[in-house]
Amino acid sequence: MWWCAMVRSTGVWLAALLLIGSTALVRAEELPPNIVFILCDDLGYGDVGCFGQKKTRTPHIDTLARDGMRLIQHYSGAPVCAPSRCVLLTGLHSGHSQVRDNREAQPEGQYPLAEGTVTLPGLLEGYVCGAFGKWGLGGPESSGKPLAQGFDRFFGYNCQRQAHNYYPQHLWSNDEKVLLKNPPFAAHQKFPADADPQNPAAFERYRGPDYAADLISEQALKFIDEHHQKPFFLYYASPVPHLALQVPEDSLKEYAGEFSETPYLGERGYLPHPTPRAAYAAMITRMDREIGRILERLEKYGLQRRTIVVFSSDNGPLYDKLGGTDADFFQSALDLRGRKGSVYEGGIRVPTIVKFPGVVPAGTTSSTLGGFEDWMPTLLSLAGMSTKIPEQADGRDLSPSLRGDWQAPREFLYREFPGYGGQQFVRSGKWKAVRQNLVRPVPTGKKKLAEWKEPLAIELYDLEADPTESTNVAAEHPKVVAKLHAIMLREHQPSVEFKMPRLDDEQAAAHKAAGK
Template structure:
């Protein structure tokens, strides 16, 4: 009888263990994923990355409850190629899109939303797409998005007040009427939150491409009031009121309070992150959802923004359109699911690593012939399995600029100059060591030559 009872207890225990395992496995194999990308947010614009004037309590808390990446890089120093690198896992030496412009993703490319779709995910994107329009191969519904609402092009996204956005309706991307007196960011945000609130039979992948704090410098009015005096003037010193006649969709309208608007945009964005985290907890999704926050490139210095006023690039040199650290090193925070709390990683990574990381997280096949590596192990509190030998960028707007990071070394060929920096002792890239270490320069120049192929869209300008 005792043996029978013992066998029964053992059998009961095994049943409990077996029945418990699928639940745990579901959390690890089919997590929801939310990827948030701000637009032109600098490395120094967030409190946990050193910002002193502006307060970002929700992003700081997200970092304290997750992992903060100190050495994370954008795909490029401007919008479109950086987003292309995110979608394809390719760095700028192999990317089809290597600069800004209305260039669509090609029809048969392996892109992140398609991969998520093929592995049983509902995919949704809200904000700035910038990689194709309704009439070409890059249209969102043709690139794996089930739902989309936002801006199709970079130029259109310069306008927070617009009479239309674009949306997927009945399987096609069509013009979506907007009240031109309504700021687009809060509207798009609510649509993204509505998507999360849906009862999803399948796991979901949400790409929230926030259009702030990109120029033009107009924050949502309700938040802007916090940064105005009773007479309507800015609480900050406004050294450079920006005055320009608006011409077409690509220019920025005049703005007399750019500093107040910059502060309000970052404030509003941070509050939305807090609302997102609260919503996930309310819906019980926080334990089964990964949330990532980053920026598409370094801070801009356009539309009246006084980048130095808020020290937007922190201790880094340069800003948007530079291949110095300030143009390409960006904040990156990971939160949720089984991510350990309060961790910091100094592993050099880039946004072309996101695609293979996500395929690892959902246990899907990773495409071959990409440049990215997975950092899924870091998200589990473990050592990364594979490290980058180097990171590579090139930029074509001002001729042909290149940069390589290999370990502590960074080589920049920009505006006709060759500069070598030791990032371990000179993060601000102040001391050019090229003459002192010619062998290192030669090694890095060889990487620049061998890590790229000629581009059809962006031929090298001699």
């Protein structure tokens, strides 16, 4: 009868739908995990609530920590922007990496990664890879531009210098310059002498209709919308809270009247602001809001359980009062020594969180020693691509620690930085060795040259007993100093572009003495 035929037909149709749904579910489960890497800019170790911040509100980042794992002994790739990002994307520490300091390239961009560089997105086979935010590893016409370094999509600031202004005249969409509606104004200027700093309207000249951080966030969300059915790597390199102090009025109002304020008039670089403390807090809270939107978008598509989310910062907070900031007021580095540009803890230890439901235990903390070079092998391992980890990578796979399992301590973590006078550090267990003033011009005259070749003093700190690096104990532990000094010599690879002649000369002398 007709109704029997219809029942049979309907049954076949429902069975087909169930089969299709089951197949789709199996396929979804078989897909490798998505990766969302959130990188903040100059965010200090103590700038978010889950790492001790009391004045600035970061509810979504704090929820990320509640649902994931805090890494409390994690180090950025360098104490400034470009070299830190280079370490992150190449898996090479700063003694081996290409970009070791910030260096401008004209007319727009920074010193570029070379053609053929092995990068994390380039190794993620089967992934669509998007970078959104601040790049800083090669200008729009260079070998270092994002689309030449493994990314399929880019939107944001190509150049770090342009990112000093949150109301720029243009951003980049892939290789296309996108003009914005903002009026032209310099990102570094002082408040006019004839203007009234008590009049908020006098500061309106430092803003426009298009807030770059919002535009970048919208494009990151669109990337998820367009690629939620396939594995993706979303590198969300927020420019916040790097200077200048600029934030839309609706976010600034959230902190109106909360802090005592003195208008910043541009005396120490960047742009003036009538309420600099409120501006700094509001910038971070607005960024937190955008991170929340990304997490919500993952939930919309049911991706939260098969997405690895990493949150971190490229280096420590700014030093005293630069651009109107007040790191001491906010305790941005807690009680750690040093700020951005320094290899002491405050300049290079960064707040880091990992969330991966079912793999990373929620609400946990890990004291495993790690750094930015570790993310290439770790993420490849979690994506089921361990065989793709390059042999020359300096990082190690942290996935056992992220799962909550025991992991053997690493031998050492190494950093060198030719900026801010030239610096080195080695961390091994509780010990940290530091050397300063490594970049000096080669002197003339035999006597001065002999003095220049004398070993530089090495500071030694016991971070278990002295986390603030207040007491140099090198004299009491000569064997430890000698061991860490040997690592300093071994891990430094001379760079033609980022010279450290003092180190190069010392290393050559050591090789000669060893008969190498």
